[in-house]
Amino acid sequence: MMASIIKNKKIQSLFFILFWLLLWEVAAKIVDKPVILPTIGQTLRALFAMAQHGEFYHHVALSLLRVFWGVGASIIIGIVLGIFSGLYDFVYRFFNPIMSVIKATPVVSFIILALVWMKTDNIPVFVCFLMCVPIIWTNVVQGVRDTDKRLLQMCHVYQISKFRMIREVYLPSVRGYIFSSIAASIGIGWKSTVAAEVIARPEISIGGGMYETKIYLETDNLFALTLVVIVLSFIIEYAIKNLLNNFSKGKKTYVPQHSKSQKSLSG
Secondary structure (H helix, E strand, O other), X not given: OHHHHHHXXXXXXXXXXXXXXXXXXHHHHHHOXXXXXXXXXXXXXXXXXXXXXXXXXXXXXXXXXXXXXXXXXXXXXHHHHHHHHHHOHHHHXXXXXXXXXXXXXXXXXXXXXHHHHOOXXXXXXXXXXXXXXXXXXXXXXXXXHOOOHHHHHHHHHOOOOHHHHHHHHHHHHHHHHHHHHHXXXXXXXXXXXHHHHHHHXXXXXXXXXXXXXXXXXXXXXXXXXXXXXXXXXXXXXXXXHHHHHHHHOOOOOOOOOOOOOHHHHHO
């Protein structure tokens, strides 16, 4: 009985979480300086105190909205550019250098540059978009290139139009790549958005609140806001993954039927 409980993955995960929380509490007790490392209780009290004010939810809502705007734009642009880059080698060569530069550049560099280029309220969305679009683009390109060659040959034999091939062959083929890249982009987008908010300091944001805690040495509030970011990140990723899994059920890749005439297929 005990062995089966220990082998249970959920129980193991819970045990490991409790271990790290206990380590945090012990370390905070040893340091005994809340300004350096607050205890779990002090962090939760700070969180509950912030939750009493409506302004707190306004900050959280606007930060979430920036994440959704940035990730949403990266999904649309990344899919469109990724499909054409996968289909046409010259398009891939055109976009590959800029995508490689974006992936290699530290996020803080883009934030500082954006401070010169645009208003502070737009910087988190811009940075989130830049950090996520190469992820979407790279996965979609790979998905297009991994499309079953036999299906493509069959489509050419039956003279299927390019638009129909994209809609009924390529898109179903890259669906899994798109879903995995979206799941990965949510976490990256959330972290880059908050980082941009900390530096750019838009008037209403979680990141701006984190910066203020540094000024006033309110470390318990900093830990509380960090906890909010972590929990929201987990919730969003879990919800997106379940939504994408439910959406992908029952979807099938298009296969031309031999029984159909060439005329009907090419129409």
